[in-house]
Amino acid sequence: MLDRHKPLWGKPPQLKKSYDAVIIGGGLHGLATAYFLARHHGMQNIAILEKRYIGFGGAGRNTAIVRANQRTQANVPLYKEALDLWPVLTKELDYNLMFFNCGNLNLLHSEAAVSAARMAIASAQFQGVESHLIDAKTCKEMMPALNIAEDITYPIFGAMYHPPGGIVRHDAVVWGLAKGAAKYGCHIHQQTEVTGINVENGKVVSVDTDRGTLNTPRVLLSAGGYSAAISYHMLGIKLPISVLNIQAMVTQPLKPILNHVISSGAYHAYANQTLKGEIATGAHMDAWPNYTTQTTAYYIRHQAQAITEMLPCLKGVKFMRHWSGLADMTPDMAPIMDGNNLIEGYFMNCGWGYFGFKSCTATGKYMAQFMATGECPDILKPFHLGRYAQHRLMGETAALVTYTADN
Amino acid sequence: MALTLTCPVCGKRNGYEFRYGGEDKGPKPDGFGLTPDAWCEYVHMNRCVAGIQKEWWCHKDGCGVWFTTHRDTLKNLEVEASS
Ligand SMILES: Cc1cc2nc3c(=O)[nH]c(=O)nc-3n(C[C@H](O)[C@H](O)[C@H](O)COP(=O)(O)OP(=O)(O)OC[C@H]3O[C@@H](n4cnc5c(N)ncnc54)[C@H](O)[C@@H]3O)c2cc1C
Ligand SMILES: [Zn+2]
Numbered sequence: 060m061l062d063r064h065k066p067l068w069g070k071p072p073q074l075k076k077s078y079d080a081v082i083i084g085g086g087l088h089g090l091a092t093a094y095f096l097a098r099h100h101g102m103q104n105i106a107i108l109e110k111r112y113i114g115f116g117g118a119g120r121n122t123a124i125v126r127a128n129q130r131t132q133a134n135v136p137l138y139k140e141a142l143d144l145w146p147v148l149t150k151e152l153d154y155n156l157m158f159f160n161c162g163n164l165n166l167l168h169s170e171a172a173v174s175a176a177r178m179a180i181a182s183a184q185f186q187g188v189e190s191h192l193i194d195a196k197t198c199k200e201m202m203p204a205l206n207i208a209e210d211i212t213y214p215i216f217g218a219m220y221h222p223p224g225g226i227v228r229h230d231a232v233v234w235g236l237a238k239g240a241a242k243y244g245c246h247i248h249q250q251t252e253v254t255g256i257n258v259e260n261g262k263v264v265s266v267d268t269d270r271g272t273l274n275t276p277r278v279l280l281s282a283g284g285y286s287a288a289i290s291y292h293m294l295g296i297k298l299p300i301s302v303l304n305i306q307a308m309v310t311q312p313l314k315p316i317l318n319h320v321i322s323s324g325a326y327h328a329y330a331n332q333t334l335k336g337e338i339a340t341g342a343h344m345d346a347w348p349n350y351t352t353q354t355t356a357y358y359i360r361h362q363a364q365a366i367t368e369m370l371p372c373l374k375g376v377k378f379m380r381h382w383s384g385l386a387d388m389t390p391d392m393a394p395i396m397d398g399n400n401l402i403e404g405y406f407m408n409c410g411w412g413y414f415g416f417k418s419c420t421a422t423g424k425y426m427a428q429f430m431a432t433g434e435c436p437d438i439l440k441p442f443h444l445g446r447y448a449q450h451r452l453m454g455e456t457a458a459l460v461t462y463t464a465d466n
Numbered sequence: 467m468a469l470t471l472t473c474p475v476c477g478k479r480n481g482y483e484f485r486y487g488g489e490d491k492g493p494k495p496d497g498f499g500l501t502p503d504a505w506c507e508y509v510h511m512n513r514c515v516a517g518i519q520k521e522w523w524c525h526k527d528g529c530g531v532w533f534t535t536h537r538d539t540l541k542n543l544e545v546e547a548s549s
Binding site: 288 | 468469481482485486502503505506507510511512513514515516521539540541542
């Protein structure tokens with residue numbers, strides 16, 4: 060019965076000897092960039108190379124939270140456009156991405172957090188992104204399950220409420236973008252690992268894979284958590300990235316009780332209720348690099364404690380699944396998007412940490428423009444690699460390298 | 467499997483007692499004539515080795531000592547110094 064259904068992105072294509080562009084990684088950013096290259100720029104001779112299966116990386120592991128209330132002026136417009144693109148892409152791809160704009164409540168647990176939120180809210184409003192400060196009583200009215208008692212570890216002072224955010228089904232995004240890219244002729248090669256990038260006279264000429272060498276004048280590195288290691292091992296280019304594991308888990312399905320995404324930096328936890336009814340919750344990262352994607356019992360206890368203090372009605376509810384994925388963290392919690400800089404024809408889009416789901420639609424669009432025209436679009440310019448040596452870090456986080464929990 | 471690390475003072479302890487202090491990048495570069503690129507290289511840039519690397523740790527919730535050790539980032543286990 061199952062074999063009657065071929066994948067949405069068609070049968071596996073033949074691997075060609077040369078492509079106009081090769082994309083390393085069949086994750087969110089790779090698939091989105093290929094889709095926009097083909098659809099907006101008429102470049103259809105493109106290969107997406109994926110060492111496992113599309114969605115194997117962060118694309119299929121994230122907790123699906125989308126929002127646009129970032130902290131800095133350079134970041135907000137990019138995330139705003141990304142958020143606005145979900146309904147557009149749902150139509151364009153003719154595939155239901157299940158965008159549920161239930162709104163996000165970022166809980167504040169001190170006067171200092173309230174002041175910091177005022178600043179973030181002003182930045183968001185200035186950029187036309189809806190964001191408000193609400194008090195604890197209003198939080199309770201909006202979400203009756205929330206515990207606003209004063210005798211808990213971190214009492215709630217209020218929240219930053221961002222109505223247009225919410226959740227999107229992450230698998231649907233992978234499948235929908237793959238369907239769209241394949242429709243315009245892009246080749247998606249799964250089980251194809253990139254093992255080398257060849258450069259001659261300062262220009263990209265080809266890519267080595269475990270299935271042979273492909274000639275190409277353009278390469279995009281979008282291998283998620285594997286990007287920094289690939290960059291150093293294959294090209295000798297070091298990146299300001301630490302690859303940590305971030306864990307998440309879901310409970311058994313429940314009737315609707317969480318009608319917004321909630322997140323709390325102090326409790327180091329966030330939660331949302333999926334459309335299937337499971338409470339998806341995450342945020343813990345072991346603060347040292349590792350590539351295992353192992354889960355830890357330590358974290359199950361942490362998560363149970365944090366979530367049941369905020370939402371006491373969840374006591375006794377069982378966790379069903381628990382997993383981990385790689386997060387490529389930069390010191391300023393902002394990504395690195397660059398190209399045609401160190402090597403002609405070499406583009407990179409990485410360092411997304413745990414923000415790379417909500418942003419993939421807009422970055423795919425602009426990275427495609429960058430690769431097709433060779434000119435960096437203005438909206439991407441602040442994200443260049445050189446900012447670290449210029450000491451122009453972006454301040455998406457209040458302090459340097461604190462891996463905070465507000466997804 | 468959870469990480470354990472060997473503190474030179476306290477011995478083998480639970481990894482959650484420690485704070486990671488980054489890849490071992492050798493001695494701090496001399497400030498005299500230091501370029502922004504060289505400083506950036508030392509402060510921010512990483513090799514992100516998928517395998518064994520030498521790295522800094524602090525026994526934060528213990529005796530407080532800083533030390534270097536080797537760990538396999540593919541297994542998340544402390545290992546003997548690589549040859
Ligand atoms: C538990 C968890 C929760 C998260 N929650 C959120 C959230 O709520 N909201 C949000 O915005 N973000 C979230 N994220 C972050 C988000 O998932 C990532 O930032 C995003 O997936 C990055 O997309 P990408 O396309 O760069 O990489 P990925 O989606 O990781 O794709 C990279 C792909 O490259 C492939 N690859 C690697 N090496 C090679 C090679 N040598 N050759 C060929 N292919 C290769 C991998 O197999 C992988 O499929 C979360 C991440 C995790 C792990
Ligand atoms: Zn010690």
